[in-house]
Amino acid sequence: MSIIAPDEEILTVGPLEVAPAEHLARGGGQTLNLSARELRLLAELARRTDRIVSREQLYELVWGRPLRPGDRSVDVYVRKLRVKLSLALPEWSFIHTHFGFGYRFAAQRRRVVP
Amino acid sequence: MSIIAPDEEILTVGPLEVAPAEHLARGGGQTLNLSARELRLLAELARRTDRIVSREQLYELVWGRPLRPGDRSVDVYVRKLRVKLSLALPEWSFIHTHFGFGYRFAAQRRRVVP
DNA sequence: TACTGTGGTGAACAACGCGTGAACAGCCTG
DNA sequence: CAGGCTGTTCACGCGTTGTTCACCACAGTA
Numbered sequence: 001m002s003i004i005a006p007d008e009e010i011l012t013v014g015p016l017e018v019a020p021a022e023h024l025a026r027g028g029g030q031t032l033n034l035s036a037r038e039l040r041l042l043a044e045l046a047r048r049t050d051r052i053v054s055r056e057q058l059y060e061l062v063w064g065r066p067l068r069p070g071d072r073s074v075d076v077y078v079r080k081l082r083v084k085l086s087l088a089l090p091e092w093s094f095i096h097t098h099f100g101f102g103y104r105f106a107a108q109r110r111r112v113v114p
Numbered sequence: 115m116s117i118i119a120p121d122e123e124i125l126t127v128g129p130l131e132v133a134p135a136e137h138l139a140r141g142g143g144q145t146l147n148l149s150a151r152e153l154r155l156l157a158e159l160a161r162r163t164d165r166i167v168s169r170e171q172l173y174e175l176v177w178g179r180p181l182r183p184g185d186r187s188v189d190v191y192v193r194k195l196r197v198k199l200s201l202a203l204p205e206w207s208f209i210h211t212h213f214g215f216g217y218r219f220a221a222q223r224r225r226v227v228p
Numbered sequence: 229t230a231c232t233g234t235g236g237t238g239a240a241c242a243a244c245g246c247g248t249g250a251a252c253a254g255c256c257t258g
Numbered sequence: 259c260a261g262g263c264t265g266t267t268c269a270c271g272c273g274t275t276g277t278t279c280a281c282c283a284c285a286g287t288a
Contacts, residue, residue: 023166023215030222031164035275036214073277075235099234099285149264187266189246196247213245213274229288236283247272255264 011046014107015089018046028088037062038084041077045095045105054102078103125160128221129203132160142202151176152198155191159209159219168216192217 008021016027020043025032034042044061045053055074059067067074078095085094096104122135130141134157139146148156158175159167169188173181181188192209199208210218 023212024218031210031218031220033210033212037276071277072235072279076237076277078235079237097235151265185266186246186268190248190266192246193248211246231288232286234283234285237281238279239281240279241277243275243277245272245274248270249268250270251268252266253264254266256262258259258261 011043013046013049013094013105015092016094016107018043030088032084032088034084037077038081042081045103049105052098052102052104058103125157127160127163127208127219128206130208130221132157144202146198146202148198151191152195156195159217162219164218164220166212166216166218172216
């Protein structure tokens with residue numbers, strides 16, 4: 001029995017676990033070292049697994065204000081997340097681009113190069 | 115069973131053993147020489163292994179009163195602990211910083227430089 | 229193939245959280 | 259009393275973070 005009771009929300013997407021309330025994400029036998037924004041973005045994506053989320057929607061969810069035209073913040077943070085996720089789980093890919101629409105979060109085994 | 119009745123809590127985190135009731139911690143084949151505060155901090159961290167603990171929470175747990183803004187005591191004692199832990203167990207790291215959130219205690223083999 | 233718009237990527241930058249060494253006073257012990 | 263240990267506070271500077279920019283890569287289309 002643990003001292004603190006984590007009755008908190010835990011999002012499981014394939015081999016990845018995201019616990020926004022605990023400020024952390026686990027995968028590949030390790031705890032990912034994510035910044036505040038990165039974790040927030042990951043959580044919002046994980047909450048919408050298998051659905052396409054537009055940049056505008058993502059920005060409002062994570063930043064809490066409307067996306068200004070020309071703002072590439074979402075793209076930049078998607079990249080940061082992709083790097084850290086593939087570092088912890090090299091055989092998996094999670095953030096899939098849907099050209100012209102947005103991103104879709106889903107655990108997918110990466111094609112192995114022979 | 116030992117002479118002194120230790121039905122007490124013994125926290126094991128990787129190669130490290132913490133026995134708060136006995137006021138000591140063992141690791142790397144030796145008993146660590148920790149001060150009262152250091153041991154207390156170590157115990158509270160070890161009790162929450164793999165979870166992020168904020169500075170505010172840690173301070174209240176160890177010092178027993180709310181953390182005043184600007185007080186860096188936790189940071190200083192985390193440093194003292196890190197030094198002594200890595201002295202006894204050079205190949206391991208235990209206290210991991212989560213920027214903007216707090217610290218997370220977990221036994222992790224240090225990355226060896228090739 | 230060439231064109232156009234969307235997305236990927238690396239880097240520069242300021243702000244600031246955190247790591248770190250040191251100074252200091254209080255306490256205990258010899 | 260002297261010396262060592264402890265706990266606390268301070269100042270300095272490094273590394274991380276968040277943001278923005280420029281440039282490149284690629285998809286879709288004519």
